[in-house]
Amino acid sequence: MRAQTPVLIGHPGAAHFIYEMVAAVEALGFDSRFETGFYYDPQGIWARLLARVPESYRGKIERELKRRSFPSIDARRVLVHPIPELAYVAAARLANHRPAVPKAVMAWRNRYIDSAIAGRIRREKPRLFIGHDTSAIRSFEAAKQNGTLTVLNQMIGHLAVGDRILREEAALHPDWADSLHAGAPQSEIEQCLAEARMADAILSPSDYVTQTLIEVGVAPERIHLQPFGVRVDRFKPPETVRDDGIFRLLYVGQISQRKGLKYVLEAVKQIGDRSIELVLVGGLVGEGRGLTPYEGWYRHVRNVPHHEVEKLFQSADAFVYPSLHEGSALAIFEGMATGLPVITTLNSGSMVRDGIEGKIVPIRSVEAIAEAILTLKNDADLRGALGRAARVRALGFTWGHYRDRLGPVLDGVLGIG
Structure with a gap:
């Protein structure tokens, strides 16, 4: 038929x-x-x-x-x-x-x-x-x-x-x-x-x-x-765990305030811990004036082809995506499949459940993002448990x-x- x-x-x-x-x-x-x-x-x-x-x-x-x-x-x-x-x-x-x-x-x-x-x-x-x-x-x-x-x-x-x-x-x-x-x-x-x-x-x-x-x-x-869905054969946890004393927080997507980036930048700046590295991966939308107050608190990697991005996920300790308005961010699925705990909002349209695969924070909340970052940074056991649960959850969304x-x-x- x-x-x-x-x-x-x-x-x-x-x-x-x-x-x-x-x-x-x-x-x-x-x-x-x-x-x-x-x-x-x-x-x-x-x-x-x-x-x-x-x-x-x-x-x-x-x-x-x-x-x-x-x-x-x-x-x-x-x-x-x-x-x-x-x-x-x-x-x-x-x-x-x-x-x-x-x-x-x-x-x-x-x-x-x-x-x-x-x-x-x-x-x-x-x-x-x-x-x-x-x-x-x-x-x-x-x-x-x-x-x-x-x-x-x-x-x-x-x-x-x-x-x-x-x-x-x-x-x-x-x-x-x-x-x-x-x-x-x-x-x-x-x-x-x-x-x-x-x-x-x-x-x-x-x-x-x-x-x-x-x-x-x-x-x-x-x-x-x-x-x-997500290609779980491509996006998967790394074979070896990185141990360089850096807590790497990854974001992948357009560098735009629709994604709520000011709030995570402000959270990292307020925490003031130089062992936290925020990596923003994606093309800049607009002139980027909003980034100026946060110079030195993030690293920007410009556009990476989709078929080369999985190594960036494997280099991270957690994934952050505090979007204000979304459909369902593919990058969150990819972070979950890589075994990363996720800090995100309901407006990001993800399959993340609060306290199970990551932390759900209200939109525009610097305080909630900062608290989630510090919780994941300071509790390796929790970070590992949420990351493993994220991988399992992603396996149901291929x-x-x-x-x-x-x-x-x-x-x-x-x-x-």
Whole structure:
């Protein structure tokens, strides 16, 4: 039955968890295709062009291109619109200090690819379309006209809720404001509300996302909890324990105040213990003025390709992710799989349970973060117990489990029994 069911998945950009979802739908046996911006086929034209690049440059370019590829996806089933996506990538890299520029280009990219997908839905009439928040309104409208069923894959807490939190944060900490992307246009918020209303079903990666959807009026019975996964074969505890007298606290993600970084920086500074090393891994959003008061209290490692990041986790003693607004941070899953106790918030959308795999702290609480850091630093037995429990918890959230949970949801939407 699934093999005779055409499914179209649309997403304009690139994200590891999107590729995992596409691969899961394919592995479930549906007649699926994926329409996106740019995708790298190791056997395709971009690979042939890459072969002509001088060897001294080829490795770096290939490493970047591999971030847009996934071995479990059949590249023959991928439909691309590279120009708008490449325009966005260029804007994000060349004008990152002016966040309004890449944000505007991203909005144009989303509209362009959404319109292209809507055209395909009208022409080909798939049985099911899976779209993503902020980029599916035209596709959903075309689907409703055609009788195509729709699923919204809600990747982050609803924009109406998130924008309120980010506006508050920008007012609290103006030096971080350019990292927040607060002040979403009302038209964009209305679009996200319409996408949630129109979808026949919504996939939510966490309880936090579910809570924000209910807050904006989505009926709970239309929401299906669909936690992300982690590759536990890649992210695993180190074979040997580091013993250099340093307590290394790791964060992996964008360097943005949406992630609550000021609060962990302030906590480390207030503790004032030079044996605590805070490592921030990720690209800087905005000009970084908010980091200035904390120079000397953290180490910044810029972007690391996803396929090289596991060694950073293995070098840490604990993982911290005090996000204000999230979907479900993959980095937390990766920290758990590596056997790290986690300090995080409910808004981070993780599967961490307070006192079992880590410490859950309120958002914006320097005091709670500092207390959690000191507790983990000073109690090696507790740190070890929480880390072992985190690894066990992660073993129940692999991408195989994600696929197994997704199948019945899609079957239910389609009426496959």
